[in-house]
Amino acid sequence: MLKNIKTILKSVREFKKPTILCLIFIIGEVVMEVLIPFITSYLVNRIKAGENLGGILSTGILMVLAALASLAFGVLAGRHSAYASAGLARNLRHDMYVRIQDFSFANIDKFSSSSLVTRMTTDITNVQNSYMMMIRIAVRAPMMFIFAIAMGIIMGGRLATTFLVIIPVLGFGLFMIGRLAMPAFRSVFRKYDKLNESIEENVRGMRVVKGFAREDHETGKFNTASDDIRRDFTKAERIVGLNGPIMQMCLYFNLTFVLFVGSQMIIKSRGVEIDVGQISAMITYGFQILMSLMMINMIYIMLTMSVESIKRIAEVLREDPTITNPAEPVTEMTDGSIEFRDVSFRYSAAAKRDSLHDINIKIESGMTVGVLGGTGSGKTTLIQLIPRLYDVTEGEVLVGGRSVTDYDLKFLRDNVSVVLQKNELFSGTIKENLMWGNENATDEQIHDAARLACADEFINSFPDGYDTHIEQGGTNVSGGQKQRLCIARALLKAPKILILDDSTSAVDTHTDALIRKGFKEFIPETTKIIIAQRVASVMDSDLILIMDGGRLVASGKHDELLESSDIYREIYEQQTRGGDENEQ
Amino acid sequence: MSSNRGRRGGASPKDLKEASGSIGRALKMYFKYFPVLTPVIIVCILTNAIVNAIPSTFIQKVIAVIEQYWEAGDWDSAAPKIIGYLTILVGLYILALSLSVLQSQLLAYMTQKFLHNFRRDMFSTMQRLPIRYFDTHKHGYIMSHYTNDIDTLRQLVSMALPSLLQAAVTLVTVFCIMNYYSIWLTLVLVAGVVAMAVVSGKIGGGSAKYFVRQQQAVAATEGYVQEMMNGQKVVKVFNHEQKGIEEFNKLNDELCLDSSKANAYANILGPIVNNIGNILYVLLATVGGILLLTHVPNISFSRMALDISILVPFLNMAKQFMGQINQLTMQVNAVVMAGAGAKRIFALVDEPAEADEGYVTLTKAKKNEAGEYVETSDSDGVWAWRHPHQAEGTVTFVPVEGDVVLTDVDFEYVEGKQVLYDVSVFAEPGQKVAFVGATGAGKTTITNLINRFYDIADGKIRYDGINVNKIKKKDLRRSLGLVLQDTNLFTGTVMDNIRYGRLDATDEECRDAARLAGADDFIERLPEGYNTPLTNNGSNLSQGQRQLIAIARAAVADPPVMILDEATSSIDTRTEKIVQRGMDKLMEDRTVFVIAHRLSTVMDSDVIMVLDHGRIIERGSHEKLLAEKGTYYQLYTGAFELE
Secondary structure (H helix, E strand, O other), X not given: OHHHHHHHHHHHHHHHHHHHHHHHHHHHHHHHHHHHHHHHHHHHXXXXXXXXXXXXXXXXXXXXXXXXXXXXXXXXXXXXXXXXHHHHHHHHHHHHHHHHHOOOHHHHHHHOHHHHHHHHHHHHHHHHHHHHHHHHHHHHHHHHHHHHHHHHHHXXXXXXXXXXXXXXXXXXXXXXXXXXXXXXXXXXXXXXXXXXXXXXXXXXXXXXXXXXXXXXXXXXXXXXXXXXXXXXXXXXXXXXXXXXXXXXXXXXXXXXXXXXXXXXXXXHHOOOOOOHHHHHHHHHHHHHHHHHHHHHHHHHHHHHHHHHHHHHHHHHHHOOOOOOOOOOOEOOOOOOOEEEEEEEEOOOOOOOOOOEEEEEEEEOOOOXXXXXXXXXXXXXXXXXXXXXXXXXXXXXXXXXXXXXXXEOHHHHHHHEEEEOOOOOOOOEEHHHHHOOOOOOOOHHHHHHHHHHOOOHHHHHHOOOHHHOEEOHHHOOOOHHHHHHHHHHHHHOOOOOEEEEEOOOOOOOHHHHHHHHHHHHHHOOOOEEEEEOOXXXXXXXXXXXXXXXXXXXXXXXXXXXXXXXXXXXXXXXXXXXXXXXXXXX | OOOOOOOOOOOOHHHHHHHHHHHHHHHHHHHHHXXXXXXXXXXXXXXXXXXXXXXXXXXXXXXXXXXXXXXXXXXXXXXXXXXXXXHHHHHHHHHHXXXXXXXXXXXXXXXXXXXXXXXXXXXXXXXXXXXXXXXXXXXXXXXXXXXXXXXXXXXXXXXXXXXXXXXXHHHHHHHHHHHHHOHHHHHHHHHHHHHHHHHHHHHXXXXXXXXXXXXXXHHHHHHHHHHHHHOHHXXXXXXXXXXXXXHHHHHHHHHHHHHHHHHXXXXXXXXXXXXXXXXXXXXXXXXXXXXXXXXXXXXXXXXXXXXXXXHHHHHHHHHHHHHHHHHHHHHHHHHHHHHHHHXXXXXXXXXXXXXXXXXXXXXXXXXXXXXXXXXOOOOOOEEEEEEEEOOOOEEEEXXXXXXXXXXXXXXXEXXXXXXXXXXEEEEOOOOXXXXXXXXXXXXXXXXXXXXXXXXXXXXXXXXOOEEHHHEOHXXXXXXXXXXXXXXXXXXXXXXXXXXXXXXXXXXXXXXXXXXXXXOHHHHHHOOOHHHOEEOOOOOXXXXXXHHHHHHHHHHHHOXXXXXXXXXXXXXXXXXXXXXXXXXXXXXXXXXXXXXXXXXXHOOOOOEEEEEEOOEEEEEEOHHHHHHHOOHHXXXXXXXXXXX
């Protein structure tokens, strides 16, 4: 907990100054606020004493000045606290974003994209609000508490004994309520989250609900859960509801006590010990003390509420990237040859089984290699090791005769270009998207790459051509078009190795073949690795790898595999059966 | 994203008017739920507020006593009077406290009960809404009714309304008491309050403006973060990190600036209002002092002359008065927001439920001696349609066989945008009918019409010779099994999920269904077998495994007709082979409608319909269609892109 807070406070940096200024202004404000009842009591006493207008006015002006000072301090503190907390939020967002950019695929998998988004938005907003409350209240409440007690004792003398009653009563009351209510709230919030999840599940699965005519069943389930929450919530809120009455009780006690003891003191001392002015001041101080206790209580609640957010942000900030640049990075690559030496891989240390087991492959530069296998057979895992998206658990991957861990990361990934299976386009024009591959690409180069990916034709069919705007996630182009744009983008890197991870699944077979033909003709030097579902996409490769259950179970050319691999033959026959029948 | 909602904006008169209608309705419901407790709690709040306003008069009385005796120092004479007043005060306090405790406990109970009832109404209404509603509303939007909107109602009934009521009553009471003492001073106070209102209105306006800007900046930043986080792997593959940081910094700085300004406005309101209050206090004291000195005749309802015993409690009341005004302004926003939330909730609750005029129901029947079907409760009966004929006053029973006929069906989701034209389909009992075609050709639409998720515009659909419009929707759907591409599993055990198909199925029947689907094997290997809990749509299972459970779920329902909509599309060909075995078993002896993207799944169908832009352009068996060398042939040989 403390460690998490420390991690977060590291991001305050240049906003330390406004934070400290805010604290100073708050002190000023509190001093004034405590002074005002003091001056007021003088004012009241002077009026009571029937002093002339001059005396009243001079005290009145003093008080107006104090109020103006308090106002100025308050405004300054308010501005600085807003600035400091917005600044902290800014720095946190920045630090998180930068940190995430250093994350490896393994780091990203660990958090998941959607959770990273929540951490960078909702959680930071929570921390921003807490920080603002904190720097305003954390000093204010205790200061107010101490000053009000001090002034009360100075002014009221014996009357201050009232504090001996109200402070412990309210303090103890708040403490007990907090202790009883917090766990109740925590558990009910968890249930509440669950209820919302189940509503979401219901909405998402509405076709199933209606398809099975389960509306009443769902309503029944929901009512039980909702009523359960109602009961728990009521219990928790009933406890917290006592906050108000306890505060009220203390205020009442204070007033009655001050009136009774105060009037006695005034009359017995004939207005010497204290006077009417002090009585009203003591009521105000009592109120201030009780309020500051409530505020201290609020800090505690705010903190416990944002503990989760703090933890979740600190987790990201403290996460170490699992893949980093070597000390002496190599920025030269002889050719596009690839070798896997006794490679095993598991996604996490906790995983029960290897995702890849004992893989040995040699691929010569310029080869076209096809990879086949079912879901979960390890195809994607295999190719992700080449540009070091993940690091091997055992063994070694070599590119151009050198271990991939020797290369500069950026250099390696520029030369090993992957078209990911779950690919993304970004909002912006087609041209901007393609230029991710090479930000200095000329129009000529862009058109060449698009042509090679068979994307040129459909891009030109759009009214805006290469300036056509792509929506977030690429939702305004079809699946096949999106895949071809992604291939073009990868080609613009002019890589030594090009990897397509099931990147033509939505493209028709004719275009698919054209793309492969283009590769052969125009980028013969580049090593090409193609993962596919369709046998036709890999049939004429120089080498075909068959993966099953994380193992390389067969490799060779089409003809060899038809002879030697049952899996290959099975897939081949399944996919070409109809065609054969037709030809007969 | 929940960001662009302008949650803290200032309240315009239009907002107020729209909000008040919905709030009125919410309050009516509140009263309906608690016809006895509502008056009780109102009495509590009223009494409490009045009791809280009264002490000032006792202070006045006590100070008057002090005035009378202090110069003489005669405590013994003063004591009985003071003690007398204080005793009454303590009595009042005890009353106020008990009411206050009662109020807090009642409020906790009533608030939660109210919210529960509201949630319940929303949810049960939602279950009755047609699929169209869910197809045309974003899930996030529907969800926000249960989270944000309900929360605004909670704020309203648990905080805003009680404190508004309390503040208003206190204001009126205090105002009366003040006038009772001195109208002069009250006038000064009113003038001050007007000034306060003007200033806080100005600041509030500025604050609202910047909060809107902040919301926009938040939305922009969130949008960027979301896009980049989703594409983070692509960012890495293309070494795009540095450029991303630069763009992000721009958005981030803007957000920081707007957020800082918006919060600054909100933060300074408190000190300003507070200190205007202090200055007003001085003003009152000074004016009071002057009045005392110059002996200006006091105008008041009490006809008391102005003296220190009035001035001191008056000053205290002035503080109280301004505090309550502050309370009022703070709650206005909450009320407006609650009004908007209530309006959105009522929009959902008022949504017309799915209409159902069907009267033909599903029942068990068996043949009697005369060879006619009659209703039975025996388990060996067959499923039959119970068809009452109102004209003759008779009831006939038609055994359910799964004979589905669509004749010349037209359909449009949105008026003017027809998606199906003259579609006719004949599915005899036990036949497998497949639909192929590009996305948007109308395949899923046809199945949406058979189970009446949507109703046809023109044409006829008959099920075992009965017009589907006459069949009660629930019974119709119970006779149609459904396996969709997106398998929606529910939180609960594997067993619970299978039993979803038929709630009264025994454990053994569920196991049988799982065995039939070929799911038994992997389920047994799960950590807790059939009792393994599934969460988050079965995220701990593979896509293929989820699909197998969905098949088992359909199997346990044992319906005469099955609809398989892209049930194997997101599974690779090798896994599909395993799932296919389960599917084949499931399809035996049933009428089956299959929609598939992958042609290998539909090849062995009795009839294949090729759809294009809402029309059936080819129909026939696989062999026949290939021989025709038409669209199906092109699709099959891969010369066509399906999407």
